[in-house]
Amino acid sequence: MDIKTTCLGVLMLGAASGYEIRKSFEEGPFSHFAEGGFGSIYPALTKMTQEGLVTCTAHQQEKRPAKKVYQITDAGWTHLETAMRDKIPGEDKIKSDLLFMLFFADWQSPERIARVIDARIAFYQQKLDEMADCGTQFDTISGRSLVLGYGIAVFQASLDYLVANREAFIEVAGQAQPPLLHAAE
Amino acid sequence: MDIKTTCLGVLMLGAASGYEIRKSFEEGPFSHFAEGGFGSIYPALTKMTQEGLVTCTAHQQEKRPAKKVYQITDAGWTHLETAMRDKIPGEDKIKSDLLFMLFFADWQSPERIARVIDARIAFYQQKLDEMADCGTQFDTISGRSLVLGYGIAVFQASLDYLVANREAFIEVAGQAQPPLLHAAE
DNA sequence: GTCCGCATGTAAGTAGTTACATGATTCA
Protein backbone atom coordinates (compact mmCIF):
# COMPACT_ATOMS: atom_id res chain seq x y z
CA MET A 1 0.00 0.00 0.00
CA ASP A 2 1.26 3.45 -0.75
CA ILE A 3 1.68 6.18 1.81
CA LYS A 4 -1.72 7.75 1.11
CA THR A 5 -3.64 4.53 1.68
CA THR A 6 -1.59 3.80 4.76
CA CYS A 7 -2.40 7.23 6.23
CA LEU A 8 -6.08 6.71 5.48
CA GLY A 9 -5.85 3.43 7.37
CA VAL A 10 -4.58 5.20 10.46
CA LEU A 11 -7.31 7.82 10.14
CA MET A 12 -9.93 5.06 10.05
CA LEU A 13 -9.22 4.53 13.73
CA GLY A 14 -9.77 8.20 14.51
CA ALA A 15 -8.77 11.72 13.55
CA ALA A 16 -5.06 12.45 13.87
CA SER A 17 -2.35 14.94 13.02
CA GLY A 18 0.59 14.18 10.76
CA TYR A 19 2.78 13.89 13.80
CA GLU A 20 0.43 11.38 15.41
CA ILE A 21 0.19 9.33 12.21
CA ARG A 22 3.92 9.02 12.17
CA LYS A 23 3.95 7.96 15.80
CA SER A 24 1.54 5.17 14.98
CA PHE A 25 3.97 3.94 12.30
CA GLU A 26 6.71 3.92 14.89
CA GLU A 27 4.98 2.51 17.94
CA GLY A 28 1.33 1.74 17.57
CA PRO A 29 -0.46 -1.25 16.08
CA PHE A 30 0.63 -0.25 12.58
CA SER A 31 4.29 -0.39 13.41
CA HIS A 32 4.98 -3.92 12.23
CA PHE A 33 3.46 -3.68 8.79
CA ALA A 34 3.49 -0.01 7.78
CA GLU A 35 6.05 2.75 7.63
CA GLY A 36 6.61 6.33 6.57
CA GLY A 37 8.47 9.46 7.63
CA PHE A 38 7.42 13.09 7.85
CA GLY A 39 8.76 13.70 4.39
CA SER A 40 6.12 11.43 2.90
CA ILE A 41 3.27 11.88 5.38
CA TYR A 42 2.92 15.67 5.23
CA PRO A 43 2.85 15.94 1.43
CA ALA A 44 0.39 13.00 1.28
CA LEU A 45 -1.97 14.70 3.75
CA THR A 46 -1.83 17.99 1.86
CA LYS A 47 -2.63 16.25 -1.40
CA MET A 48 -5.43 14.19 0.09
CA THR A 49 -6.99 17.34 1.56
CA GLN A 50 -7.05 18.84 -1.94
CA GLU A 51 -8.55 15.64 -3.30
CA GLY A 52 -11.21 15.55 -0.62
CA LEU A 53 -10.12 12.24 0.88
CA VAL A 54 -9.55 13.90 4.24
CA THR A 55 -10.60 17.14 5.91
CA CYS A 56 -8.27 19.27 7.93
CA THR A 57 -9.08 21.23 11.07
CA ALA A 58 -6.52 23.49 12.65
CA HIS A 59 -6.46 23.40 16.44
CA GLN A 60 -4.74 26.49 17.72
CA GLN A 61 -2.28 25.92 20.52
CA GLU A 62 -0.40 28.40 22.60
CA LYS A 63 3.30 28.61 21.89
CA ARG A 64 3.23 25.67 19.49
CA PRO A 65 2.47 25.45 15.81
CA ALA A 66 -1.24 24.93 15.19
CA LYS A 67 -2.04 21.24 15.25
CA LYS A 68 -3.69 20.17 12.03
CA VAL A 69 -6.05 17.35 12.72
CA TYR A 70 -7.09 15.27 9.74
CA GLN A 71 -10.27 13.26 9.45
CA ILE A 72 -11.17 10.72 6.80
CA THR A 73 -14.15 11.51 4.55
CA ASP A 74 -16.59 9.24 2.70
CA ALA A 75 -14.45 9.64 -0.40
CA GLY A 76 -11.45 8.67 1.67
CA TRP A 77 -13.13 5.53 2.89
CA THR A 78 -14.12 4.68 -0.69
CA HIS A 79 -10.52 5.16 -1.75
CA LEU A 80 -9.28 2.86 1.01
CA GLU A 81 -11.94 0.28 0.25
CA THR A 82 -11.08 0.31 -3.45
CA ALA A 83 -7.37 0.01 -2.74
CA MET A 84 -8.05 -3.07 -0.64
CA ARG A 85 -10.54 -4.55 -3.10
CA ASP A 86 -8.18 -4.25 -6.07
CA LYS A 87 -5.24 -5.62 -4.16
CA ILE A 88 -4.44 -9.30 -4.10
CA PRO A 89 -1.71 -9.13 -1.52
CA GLY A 90 1.39 -10.92 -2.74
CA GLU A 91 4.22 -12.25 -0.65
CA ASP A 92 5.49 -9.93 2.05
CA LYS A 93 8.86 -9.17 0.55
CA ILE A 94 11.28 -8.74 3.37
CA LYS A 95 14.44 -6.83 2.81
CA SER A 96 16.37 -8.06 5.79
CA ASP A 97 19.84 -6.77 6.48
CA LEU A 98 20.15 -9.13 9.41
CA LEU A 99 19.44 -12.22 7.32
CA PHE A 100 21.79 -10.94 4.63
CA MET A 101 24.60 -10.61 7.16
CA LEU A 102 23.89 -13.95 8.81
CA PHE A 103 23.84 -15.61 5.40
CA PHE A 104 27.50 -14.68 5.14
CA ALA A 105 28.26 -15.59 8.74
CA ASP A 106 31.04 -17.96 7.64
CA TRP A 107 33.01 -15.02 6.26
CA GLN A 108 32.64 -12.82 9.32
CA SER A 109 34.02 -12.67 12.81
CA PRO A 110 32.22 -14.49 15.62
CA GLU A 111 32.19 -11.19 17.54
CA ARG A 112 30.28 -9.36 14.86
CA ILE A 113 27.81 -12.19 14.46
CA ALA A 114 27.23 -12.39 18.21
CA ARG A 115 26.72 -8.65 18.35
CA VAL A 116 24.06 -8.50 15.65
CA ILE A 117 22.22 -11.55 16.96
CA ASP A 118 22.19 -10.27 20.54
CA ALA A 119 20.94 -6.88 19.38
CA ARG A 120 18.10 -8.51 17.52
CA ILE A 121 17.21 -10.80 20.41
CA ALA A 122 16.96 -7.77 22.69
CA PHE A 123 14.85 -5.99 20.10
CA TYR A 124 12.37 -8.85 19.80
CA GLN A 125 12.11 -9.23 23.56
CA GLN A 126 11.33 -5.55 23.99
CA LYS A 127 8.89 -5.53 21.10
CA LEU A 128 7.07 -8.59 22.41
CA ASP A 129 6.65 -6.93 25.80
CA GLU A 130 5.15 -3.87 24.14
CA MET A 131 2.85 -5.98 22.04
CA ALA A 132 1.65 -7.96 25.03
CA ASP A 133 0.73 -4.67 26.73
CA CYS A 134 -0.99 -3.53 23.58
CA GLY A 135 -3.03 -6.74 23.54
CA THR A 136 -4.58 -6.01 26.92
CA GLN A 137 -6.37 -3.05 25.35
CA PHE A 138 -8.63 -5.30 23.32
CA ASP A 139 -11.71 -6.60 25.07
CA THR A 140 -13.27 -8.10 21.95
CA ILE A 141 -11.77 -9.97 19.02
CA SER A 142 -11.32 -7.87 15.91
CA GLY A 143 -9.10 -7.66 12.86
CA ARG A 144 -6.87 -5.38 14.92
CA SER A 145 -6.43 -7.85 17.75
CA LEU A 146 -5.93 -10.80 15.40
CA VAL A 147 -3.26 -8.94 13.43
CA LEU A 148 -1.52 -8.10 16.67
CA GLY A 149 -1.56 -11.82 17.47
CA TYR A 150 -0.04 -12.53 14.08
CA GLY A 151 2.78 -10.11 14.78
CA ILE A 152 3.41 -11.67 18.17
CA ALA A 153 3.50 -15.18 16.69
CA VAL A 154 6.02 -14.20 14.03
CA PHE A 155 8.24 -12.23 16.40
CA GLN A 156 8.16 -15.07 18.90
CA ALA A 157 9.22 -17.57 16.24
CA SER A 158 12.06 -15.30 15.14
CA LEU A 159 13.20 -14.82 18.71
CA ASP A 160 13.05 -18.54 19.45
CA TYR A 161 15.07 -19.38 16.36
CA LEU A 162 17.76 -16.85 17.15
CA VAL A 163 18.02 -17.99 20.76
CA ALA A 164 18.16 -21.65 19.74
CA ASN A 165 20.75 -21.10 17.01
CA ARG A 166 22.87 -18.33 18.45
CA GLU A 167 25.75 -20.70 19.24
CA ALA A 168 25.47 -22.43 15.87
CA PHE A 169 25.79 -19.10 14.04
CA ILE A 170 28.80 -18.15 16.15
CA GLU A 171 30.40 -21.54 15.51
CA VAL A 172 30.27 -21.20 11.73
CA ALA A 173 31.54 -17.63 11.89
CA GLY A 174 35.08 -17.28 10.63
CA GLN A 175 35.07 -20.73 9.02
CA ALA A 176 35.49 -19.24 5.58
CA GLN A 177 38.13 -16.57 5.22
CA PRO A 178 38.24 -14.39 2.10
CA PRO A 179 40.86 -16.69 0.49
CA LEU A 180 38.19 -19.35 0.15
CA LEU A 181 36.54 -16.97 -2.21
CA HIS A 182 39.52 -17.20 -4.51
CA ALA A 183 39.63 -20.96 -4.25
CA ALA A 184 36.13 -20.98 -5.69
CA GLU A 185 37.13 -18.88 -8.65
CA MET B 1 21.39 -3.34 1.71
CA ASP B 2 21.24 -1.58 -1.63
CA ILE B 3 21.00 -3.37 -4.94
CA LYS B 4 24.75 -3.29 -5.56
CA THR B 5 25.64 -4.98 -2.28
CA THR B 6 22.86 -7.50 -2.75
CA CYS B 7 24.17 -8.43 -6.22
CA LEU B 8 27.68 -8.80 -4.80
CA GLY B 9 26.24 -11.16 -2.22
CA VAL B 10 24.84 -13.41 -4.93
CA LEU B 11 28.16 -13.31 -6.78
CA MET B 12 29.94 -14.45 -3.61
CA LEU B 13 28.36 -17.85 -4.18
CA GLY B 14 29.63 -18.01 -7.75
CA ALA B 15 29.78 -16.18 -11.06
CA ALA B 16 26.40 -15.35 -12.55
CA SER B 17 24.64 -13.33 -15.24
CA GLY B 18 22.16 -10.56 -14.55
CA TYR B 19 19.39 -12.91 -15.46
CA GLU B 20 20.61 -15.52 -13.02
CA ILE B 21 21.00 -12.98 -10.23
CA ARG B 22 17.41 -12.01 -10.65
CA LYS B 23 16.34 -15.64 -10.54
CA SER B 24 18.09 -16.05 -7.22
CA PHE B 25 16.08 -13.12 -5.86
CA GLU B 26 12.92 -14.85 -7.04
CA GLU B 27 13.55 -18.46 -6.13
CA GLY B 28 16.91 -19.21 -4.59
CA PRO B 29 18.16 -18.88 -1.03
CA PHE B 30 18.09 -15.08 -1.31
CA SER B 31 14.41 -14.93 -2.12
CA HIS B 32 13.13 -14.33 1.39
CA PHE B 33 15.34 -11.44 2.32
CA ALA B 34 16.44 -9.73 -0.90
CA GLU B 35 14.79 -8.36 -3.99
CA GLY B 36 15.38 -6.51 -7.22
CA GLY B 37 14.18 -6.41 -10.81
CA PHE B 38 16.05 -6.19 -14.12
CA GLY B 39 15.68 -2.44 -14.08
CA SER B 40 17.91 -2.19 -11.05
CA ILE B 41 20.18 -5.21 -11.53
CA TYR B 42 21.52 -4.43 -15.02
CA PRO B 43 22.45 -0.81 -14.30
CA ALA B 44 24.05 -1.90 -11.02
CA LEU B 45 26.20 -4.52 -12.76
CA THR B 46 27.29 -2.06 -15.44
CA LYS B 47 28.28 0.46 -12.82
CA MET B 48 30.10 -2.08 -10.68
CA THR B 49 32.07 -3.27 -13.71
CA GLN B 50 33.24 0.31 -14.25
CA GLU B 51 34.13 0.58 -10.59
CA GLY B 52 36.05 -2.69 -10.64
CA LEU B 53 33.88 -4.44 -8.09
CA VAL B 54 33.05 -7.15 -10.62
CA THR B 55 34.49 -8.38 -13.91
CA CYS B 56 32.39 -9.25 -16.89
CA THR B 57 33.00 -12.06 -19.39
CA ALA B 58 30.81 -12.42 -22.45
CA HIS B 59 29.91 -16.00 -23.31
CA GLN B 60 28.80 -16.19 -26.90
CA GLN B 61 25.76 -18.28 -27.50
CA GLU B 62 24.12 -19.26 -30.77
CA LYS B 63 20.83 -17.57 -31.50
CA ARG B 64 20.71 -15.87 -28.13
CA PRO B 65 22.14 -12.62 -26.85
CA ALA B 66 25.64 -13.13 -25.48
CA LYS B 67 25.45 -14.15 -21.84
CA LYS B 68 27.41 -11.73 -19.68
CA VAL B 69 28.81 -13.58 -16.71
CA TYR B 70 29.90 -11.44 -13.79
CA GLN B 71 32.45 -12.39 -11.19
CA ILE B 72 33.22 -10.62 -7.92
CA THR B 73 36.71 -9.12 -7.50
CA ASP B 74 38.83 -8.46 -4.41
CA ALA B 75 37.56 -4.88 -4.45
CA GLY B 76 34.04 -6.26 -4.64
CA TRP B 77 34.60 -8.46 -1.62
CA THR B 78 36.04 -5.50 0.28
CA HIS B 79 32.99 -3.45 -0.65
CA LEU B 80 30.66 -6.17 0.60
CA GLU B 81 32.67 -6.68 3.77
CA THR B 82 32.64 -2.93 4.49
CA ALA B 83 28.91 -2.69 3.86
CA MET B 84 28.34 -5.45 6.40
CA ARG B 85 30.81 -4.07 8.91
CA ASP B 86 29.28 -0.59 8.89
CA LYS B 87 25.74 -1.86 9.12
CA ILE B 88 24.02 -2.39 12.41
CA PRO B 89 20.95 -4.12 11.08
CA GLY B 90 17.80 -2.48 12.39
CA GLU B 91 14.37 -3.97 12.59
CA ASP B 92 13.19 -5.77 9.46
CA LYS B 93 10.54 -3.31 8.44
CA ILE B 94 7.76 -5.26 6.82
CA LYS B 95 5.38 -3.51 4.51
CA SER B 96 2.66 -6.07 4.52
CA ASP B 97 -0.42 -5.56 2.39
CA LEU B 98 -1.93 -8.73 3.82
CA LEU B 99 -1.63 -7.53 7.40
CA PHE B 100 -2.97 -4.14 6.38
CA MET B 101 -6.05 -5.74 4.85
CA LEU B 102 -6.58 -8.13 7.74
CA PHE B 103 -6.27 -5.24 10.18
CA PHE B 104 -9.44 -3.86 8.59
CA ALA B 105 -11.13 -7.26 8.40
CA ASP B 106 -14.12 -5.97 10.34
CA TRP B 107 -14.94 -3.59 7.48
CA GLN B 108 -14.66 -6.13 4.71
CA SER B 109 -16.65 -9.05 3.40
CA PRO B 110 -15.98 -12.53 4.79
CA GLU B 111 -15.46 -13.72 1.21
CA ARG B 112 -12.64 -11.33 0.54
CA ILE B 113 -10.98 -12.12 3.84
CA ALA B 114 -11.26 -15.85 3.20
CA ARG B 115 -9.81 -15.41 -0.27
CA VAL B 116 -6.71 -13.49 0.84
CA ILE B 117 -6.06 -15.81 3.77
CA ASP B 118 -6.41 -18.94 1.65
CA ALA B 119 -4.12 -17.52 -1.00
CA ARG B 120 -1.48 -16.81 1.61
CA ILE B 121 -1.84 -20.23 3.23
CA ALA B 122 -1.29 -21.86 -0.16
CA PHE B 123 1.70 -19.63 -0.76
CA TYR B 124 3.36 -20.54 2.54
CA GLN B 125 2.73 -24.24 2.01
CA GLN B 126 4.33 -24.14 -1.42
CA LYS B 127 7.23 -22.04 -0.20
CA LEU B 128 7.88 -24.34 2.74
CA ASP B 129 8.00 -27.35 0.40
CA GLU B 130 10.54 -25.57 -1.78
CA MET B 131 12.58 -24.59 1.22
CA ALA B 132 12.60 -28.11 2.59
CA ASP B 133 13.97 -29.32 -0.76
CA CYS B 134 16.53 -26.57 -0.68
CA GLY B 135 17.62 -27.69 2.77
CA THR B 136 18.57 -31.15 1.55
CA GLN B 137 21.35 -29.56 -0.49
CA PHE B 138 23.30 -28.67 2.63
CA ASP B 139 25.51 -31.37 4.06
CA THR B 140 27.24 -29.13 6.56
CA ILE B 141 25.97 -26.34 8.76
CA SER B 142 26.73 -22.85 7.47
CA GLY B 143 25.33 -19.34 7.55
CA ARG B 144 23.37 -20.28 4.43
CA SER B 145 21.73 -23.32 5.99
CA LEU B 146 20.99 -21.54 9.27
CA VAL B 147 19.36 -18.62 7.46
CA LEU B 148 17.26 -21.06 5.49
CA GLY B 149 16.18 -22.55 8.80
CA TYR B 150 15.26 -19.08 10.02
CA GLY B 151 13.08 -18.53 6.98
CA ILE B 152 11.39 -21.88 7.47
CA ALA B 153 10.70 -21.15 11.15
CA VAL B 154 9.13 -17.78 10.37
CA PHE B 155 7.07 -19.05 7.45
CA GLN B 156 5.88 -22.00 9.51
CA ALA B 157 4.80 -19.70 12.33
CA SER B 158 2.93 -17.47 9.88
CA LEU B 159 1.23 -20.45 8.29
CA ASP B 160 0.25 -21.91 11.64
CA TYR B 161 -1.23 -18.64 12.80
CA LEU B 162 -3.28 -18.18 9.66
CA VAL B 163 -4.56 -21.74 9.76
CA ALA B 164 -5.42 -21.45 13.45
CA ASN B 165 -7.17 -18.10 13.09
CA ARG B 166 -8.74 -18.36 9.65
CA GLU B 167 -12.23 -18.83 11.12
CA ALA B 168 -11.75 -16.06 13.65
CA PHE B 169 -10.80 -13.60 10.91
CA ILE B 170 -13.83 -14.62 8.85
CA GLU B 171 -16.07 -14.27 11.87
CA VAL B 172 -15.10 -10.66 12.53
CA ALA B 173 -15.40 -9.79 8.84
CA GLY B 174 -18.39 -7.62 8.07
CA GLN B 175 -18.94 -6.78 11.75
CA ALA B 176 -18.25 -3.11 11.12
CA GLN B 177 -19.99 -1.58 8.15
CA PRO B 178 -18.88 1.82 6.85
CA PRO B 179 -21.63 3.57 8.89
CA LEU B 180 -19.70 2.69 12.03
CA LEU B 181 -17.07 4.97 10.74
CA HIS B 182 -19.51 7.85 10.89
CA ALA B 183 -20.65 6.91 14.35
CA ALA B 184 -17.06 7.36 15.49
CA GLU B 185 -16.89 10.85 14.14
C1' DG C 1 22.35 23.61 29.39
C1' DT C 2 21.51 20.10 26.54
C1' DC C 3 18.73 16.79 24.77
C1' DC C 4 14.17 14.89 23.88
C1' DG C 5 9.34 15.48 22.56
C1' DC C 6 6.03 18.18 20.27
C1' DA C 7 4.83 20.22 15.74
C1' DT C 8 5.11 21.73 11.00
C1' DG C 9 6.85 21.66 6.59
C1' DT C 10 10.19 22.00 2.04
C1' DA C 11 13.88 20.85 -1.22
C1' DA C 12 17.06 18.07 -3.22
C1' DG C 13 18.46 13.80 -4.13
C1' DT C 14 18.42 8.77 -4.94
C1' DA C 15 16.90 4.51 -5.61
C1' DG C 16 14.00 1.70 -7.35
C1' DT C 17 9.78 0.41 -10.33
C1' DT C 18 7.27 -0.05 -14.62
C1' DA C 19 6.94 -0.10 -19.16
C1' DC C 20 9.02 -0.48 -23.36
C1' DA C 21 12.06 -2.69 -26.97
C1' DT C 22 13.88 -7.02 -29.13
C1' DG C 23 14.04 -11.81 -30.31
C1' DA C 24 14.94 -16.91 -30.40
C1' DT C 25 13.46 -21.43 -28.21
C1' DT C 26 10.65 -24.66 -26.21
C1' DC C 27 6.63 -26.72 -24.48
C1' DA C 28 1.59 -27.50 -24.31
Add this chain to the structure above:
DNA sequence: TGAATCATGTAACTACTTACATGCGGAC
Protein backbone atom coordinates in the same frame (compact mmCIF):
# COMPACT_ATOMS: atom_id res chain seq x y z
C1' DT D 1 -0.64 -20.58 -31.72
C1' DG D 2 0.19 -18.86 -27.66
C1' DA D 3 2.69 -18.65 -23.51
C1' DA D 4 6.73 -19.22 -20.83
C1' DT D 5 11.84 -19.16 -20.46
C1' DC D 6 16.08 -17.32 -21.72
C1' DA D 7 18.57 -12.91 -22.32
C1' DT D 8 19.74 -8.06 -22.55
C1' DG D 9 18.97 -3.40 -21.81
C1' DT D 10 16.96 1.81 -21.60
C1' DA D 11 13.85 5.70 -20.42
C1' DA D 12 10.52 7.75 -17.86
C1' DC D 13 8.54 7.99 -13.80
C1' DT D 14 7.32 7.71 -8.97
C1' DA D 15 7.94 7.38 -4.52
C1' DC D 16 10.42 7.74 -0.78
C1' DT D 17 14.55 9.29 2.10
C1' DT D 18 17.54 12.67 4.07
C1' DA D 19 18.69 16.85 5.31
C1' DC D 20 17.38 21.29 6.27
C1' DA D 21 14.63 24.99 8.62
C1' DT D 22 12.20 26.66 12.90
C1' DG D 23 10.99 26.93 17.69
C1' DC D 24 8.88 26.22 22.38
C1' DG D 25 8.52 23.34 26.73
C1' DG D 26 9.97 20.19 29.97
C1' DA D 27 12.95 16.86 32.01
C1' DC D 28 17.45 15.52 33.78
